[in-house]
Amino acid sequence: MGTARLKEAIKQPWREQLIRFAPYIVGGVILVLLPAVLPLYLQSIWTKFVIFAIFAMSYDLIYGHTGLLSLGHAAYFGAGGYAVAVLMFHYGIDLLWISVPLGILIAALTAAIFGFVALRVSGMSFLLITFALGQLLYSIAWNVKWLSKPGMQGIAGLSRPELGIPGFSWSTISFYYFVLVIFLICFFLIYRITNSPFGYALRGIREDEPRMRSLGYNTWLHKYIVFIISGAFAGLAGALFVYHNNMIVPAHLAVGTSFLPMVMVIIGGSGTLLGPVIGAMVVVFVEYFASLFTPERWPLILGGIFVIAIMFARGGISIHLSRLWNRISYRYGSIKS
Amino acid sequence: MLLFLIASGMSIVMGLMGIVNLAHGALYMVGAYVGWTIAVHYGLNFGLAVFLGGLSAGLVGLIMERGFLRRLYKQPNEQVLLTFGFVYIVTNICIWVWGGGPRLSFTAPALSGLIYLGDISYPITRVVITIAGIVLAIVLWWVQDKTRFGAMVRAGMDDKEMTMGLGINLERVSMFIFFLAAFIAGVAGVIGAQLLGAYSWLGIEILLFALIVVIIGGMGSVQGALLGAILIGVIDAFGKALFPEFSMFTMYLVMIIILMVRPSGLLGRRV
DSSP states (O other), X not given: OOHHHHHHHHHSOHHHHHHHHHHHHHHHHHHHHHHHHSOHHHHHHHHHHHHHHHHHHHHHIIIIITOOOOSOTHHHHHHHHHHHHHHXXXXXXXXXXXXXXXXXXXXXXXXXXXXXXXXXXOTHHHHHHHHHHHHHHHHHHHHOGGGSOTTSSSBOOOOOOBOSOTTOOOOHHHHHHHHHHHHHHHHHHHHHHHTSHHHHHHHHHHHOHHHHHHTTOOHHHHHHHHHHHHHHHHHHXXXXXXXXXXXXXXXXXXXXXXXXXXXXXXXXOTTSSSHHHHHHHXXXXXXXXXXXXXXXXXXXXXXXXXXHHHHHOTXXXXXXXXXXXXXXXXXXXXXXX | OHHHHHHHHHHHHHHHHSOOOTTHHHHHHHHHHHHHIIIIISOOOHHHHHHHHHHHHHHHHHHIIIIIGGGGTTOHHHHHHHHHHHHHHHHHHHHHHHOSSOBOOOOOGGGOSEXXXXXXXXXXXXXXXXXXXXXXXXXXXXXXXXXXXXXXXXXXXXXXXXXXXXXXXXHHHHHHHHHHHHHHHHHHHHHHHHXXXXXXXXXXXXXXXXXXXXXXXXXXXXXHHHHHHHHHHHHHHHHHXXXXXXXXXXXXHHHHHHHHHOTTOTTOOOO
């Protein structure tokens, strides 16, 4: 939804406005209210979903909007996570206001270095190189002793962040609302980025890069910047994930973790704002139900869903949802969209 | 040389079909498990194990190509993602069938023993692997550059529509190529199982090696894959000897340097 259309929408009578924004309102209400009445364990699953929604949105920035197929996005997720974990483990710094910005910075820095190498090529080679770079980081985390707790691979036993407010202690639900607020900020920021001239230029690059170049755009710089931005959001998600999960292992940097946002974006619908969020919801909750029945078969189910989504549900769930919604609003609200 | 066995199949598919088969490592793994089962579990002939390992991987590859990849014609991104989905599926089915525990490496009775070249002794297995790699390289190079079939393949690489317009059944060619690549991956799996055994994260690990080789060598050329494999093999060996702490990183370092200088790989076709 472009800004122009948004302004036009606001001019419409309130009933039609209500119908137009109803999906967002319903989604928001569910996000705010539902976890409060869920059992404790489901609350924590729900938190995981919101964190992965941030991760998936960051991936959608480079895949869905810019058309860069990266297979190493977990590198920035893990870099952010490791930054937070190392700060807490080695230096005892668990103040939120220090470690989260630092985590984002480290992730963005990693993305800046990797992007510089990877963006020299495009298409298939880009995919391969991001994959190899992600695995490079994985092997560093696996081999460097400093990045692990003695006796294990990875760092465990971490706690939630210190807010600097005396007398405040976390519960599952308050942590959820904290994550939710960050999610909403990210959602808004990504909405602004994708609807800015910069965002339109990115989509131009996705559709036809030589044309954008001939129009005078520095396409390399655009891709580089969005790569770094995306890395920063992924790092934020990684930092939150460490607080949520209380541990981080080298596998969080590897290709298995990179695969998740990819699945989420493709299931939900790439290049849309809500798609990655819906995709994250589907993946996290299917994983939860799979873990109840057949935990060993989860990768099989994940791969199966992914293949089916690519083969038969091109465009993702969000496209179908929005079509359905258009039909409903057309019938009851007499607006054409 | 094992590296070359793995990477060559991948390189061919990449060149001809313009897609990266991320499931290549998974196909290798299928070959390794099947070969292990036949050669160790049933104690049958090693040659039979090689053949059946290759055949089973080839069949899995054929199913992928016929059933799925062909329907996504001209959508390389989707095709690549699809093969990655197959990594998960194939890996998990392997764990399902063979269990999660690793299989130890084994030596076929026919290939045990040492060979002496002057003062230095080599295990026969390794010599055989090297010879197999060299033979494969020569055969592949010969097929690609000197035969009618190779000409069809190269024509298909350059201009799909025109080649099909000339009455060449490119569908059948690419089906065969995909099968061949999967077959080579399976054979490499059986042979490689002698050195590495078989385990559940083999798919990704092998994929990574193959990718680095192909990136360095350049896509779609057998010679490139050979050069890349030799280079990586040597660098890896020296890296392990000189700075064992960082042996994992030397490979990446070389890859990054080569990319900075020649983005299309050492012997790559222009991309």
